[in-house]
Amino acid sequence: MNYKHIPVLLNEVVSALEIKEGGVYLDCTLGGGGHSFEIAKKMKFGKLICVDKDDEAINAGKEKLKDFNFIKFIKSDFKDIETKILFEEFDGILIDLGVSSHQIESPSRGFSFLKNAKLDMRMDSSQKLSAYTVINNYTKDDLEKILFDYGEEKYAKQIVAKILKQRKISPISTTFELKQVIESAIPSKYKFSGGCQKTFQAIRIEVNRELTGLYESILFLISKLKTHGRIAIISFHSLEDRIVKNAFKEASKDCICPPKTPVCICGHHASIKLINKKPIVANADELKLNSRSHSAKLRIGEKI
Template structure:
């Protein structure tokens, strides 16, 4: 099995993790195990790597790669459940964690997964194929209000209401089953040109985020992870769209604030102590060479914070 996925900002991300050979590290989004393998190569025999992913194929691939490695723990779960995963494996603290929030190439390119608007396939979009909610569920069962909300919030699509009206009109006649049908509905509303294509990308993103609870999982992870890090431990996160990046950026800044007193106060009375130190005040982005080699890298942003 070869998942054929080249992680974006691979070396930059692992370098920023600043791996201690004797430490405990978590790759919360295994994917094709690119980051995990590079982290593992820096670990001593008493170092530990925990790999987490929702995707069955990612878990199967990582299990094959790390067969016989006693200091590697592979867990099928969401990174949102990092606290439980570590507890279940008797790990109290970690020295670093990495998340790559991008879609793996093998997920996008496997038509039957339903992530791509290029190939016609069943509306699915599940990272975890054992969960019940699919893209088909969202499109056919969500109310008008729910669909409008996710298209605006998760897709930032200004024509969300028009698209939803056409979806509701169509599904009243027959169930919407395939990605091609959804693409046709959006094209009917916004045409065959660039505007229609942009809306298709935004709507597919919105549905995928909703199906997999991506932003909710990220918020839960951030809420829990700081308590799990040893001092000096780092959080390394690669985002691929503004919604994710906004959440990460805001959280890191909030946790790095020294004082919340109004500027007019002569001295600090809030007593707030920072929890994190910003390692990247501005995000690291791929260079032109990497973008040329992998166009999907174009929107990637890498942010890093360190536990104080």
């Protein structure tokens, strides 16, 4: 399979994780295996667990990493792997959130408004919920909430009104049909500045439950790090980055009592120190080579 994805912030991730020979690492979002390949090269031996909920990513990763004999693959949402890594402790954990270029650009996967396909957007093709169901079966209120919350779409109400009107006539079945409906609801000026993008992003986040449980999962993964182990997380939009930032903030504080509580009663202790206060972003060379890197933000924490 020709799996197309250029890993973002590759050098920064490898240096953030301070890869040790013979260490134990977890890549929560294998994708095409670009990051894992560099991690595996530096490890030489040890254990690398690679997770993805997309069968195509697991297959592509297996192919790319076939020369390393210390890799275990798990097809799962990384938010559901607690029992599978119960007895592990990691030197490093990577989460490279969101979709891969392969998923976006595969005509059959229905992620992109630039390619006509059946409305789908499932990372895990075995799950029931697809973009078709969300668009054609969700209530007006739920759709508006999704567009507001996950797309920060200011024309959410207008777009949802048009979706509801259209689906009374016939279901919205393809990406181009959805694109047309969105464009009929927004001012033409807005069409040219990513008018469909926010709705497509919002529906994709809903279909794949991308933000649900992310905060808790980050805190859990931090608990699975060895002392001085590192966690590196790349996010691609402000909603994800806010969750990562807040989870890191909580994990790096000794007290999480509400402000103005006179004496600490929470008993919380910091479990990580923040390696970078501001997220690391792509340098000029990477920005030129890979358009996806424009929105990437890397945050790093170290277990204490």
